[in-house]
Amino acid sequence: MKPLLPIGRISHPELPSSPEKPAGLIFGENWKELRRQALITLKDHGMGKSGIEDKIVEETEYLLQRLSSLQGVQDSQAFKLTMSGAVSNVINQTIFGRRLDYNNPNLEGIQQFEGFITAAARSMVLPLYQYWPWDPLNLKQLRKYFETAQNFFKSEIEQHKKSLDVNEPRDYIDSFLAEGIKTGNSVFQNEEDLQSSISQLYLAGHDTSSTTLTWALLFLINYPKSQDIIYEEIQKTVGSRSVSWKDREEMHYTQGFIHEVLRCGGIAGNTLPHKCTADTVIGGHIIPEGSVVFGNLYSTFHDESVFPDSYSFKPERYLNDEGKFVKPTGKQMLPFSIGKRGCLGEGLARTEIFMFLVSIVQHFQAKSVGDNKAAEEGVDIFTHSPKPFKFTLASRE
């Protein structure tokens, strides 16, 4: 079957791959092999003994402690930063085999990494930005974060090389290096590709997931009845133990809520840039080889024939007459895009969003401040993000 979207990618001068020699699993020439290997690693759930669920449960302990310290009226930015630490640590466990403390400067470097990319992308649209003496995009500071992240990735690769056992890969870096040694495949002997792939896994997986969870908080405080129903489902299905991915099968409303968050939050309104690999005709228009095209995912979120009253938040729209969750099919709703270049981390993202969200509602009641609902229209930063809002978290214990 032909891919729905062209499978090529363009390069970006400021991304961790140069335009002359693009690298890594998103922008590199060897994306097919790099993607396959990364998918296997993610499927193996971080290699080693514990699966991704165990890693999320472990991280949840730290997350809940951190959230407990958010006393009184809080800003959504504080929540997003905390979620971003938790989400980064799930990726850290998969890539490096260990988590980083929320106060670790390397974690801050990683968290701010896409701030640099966003600023760099803006400076590409308005190139004069980078020459202005007053640095309106804060590029100098952001570049420092970028360098911290890159140096950290480099030193991790070096350390992994020293302690590698090709028969017992502990994480993504080990499995990459082991594949190069075992198969002799030069793709997996190229450390530039390895470092770029690590950067790109963060770039693609970190802000997207933490922004989704910040949207989830916004809809929890704006729709307290929804929050109550989710809490009832938690009491019935999970009780006081740790949540598992399987629990979702009994939690129909919660699944509807998450789908509605993905749809109404519209975190990625477009795909990443795709490049036509051959002359193509679409709807009578010729799209020449080499053209850059984007998939419009937003259009799938607001197709009134599928989602009537599409700008209203209604988790129950996914429930059938028996109250069971019915997943939107095929191309009805595409928050993770589709085809050969669709989101590589969809499974991981869905798991962590479900498990983190359920754990938060299990332990805290989130509320808006006074009668003020948070604004539901977002702003486009790296992803489509909620405007800053205030909230409180009250412990349920």
Ligand code: HEM
């Ligand atoms: C809610 C969270 C997420 C959303 C909404 C999301 C959405 C997307 C979208 C729309 C694309 C573009 C696909 C295209 O261009 O056609 C994409 C690509 C990608 N995503 Fe995600 N993503 C999320 C989380 C993650 C996570 C957790 C990871 C892995 C750690 C990840 C890894 C990737 C990669 C590697 C690509 C590029 C695939 C390629 O070029 O072949 N994403 N994602």
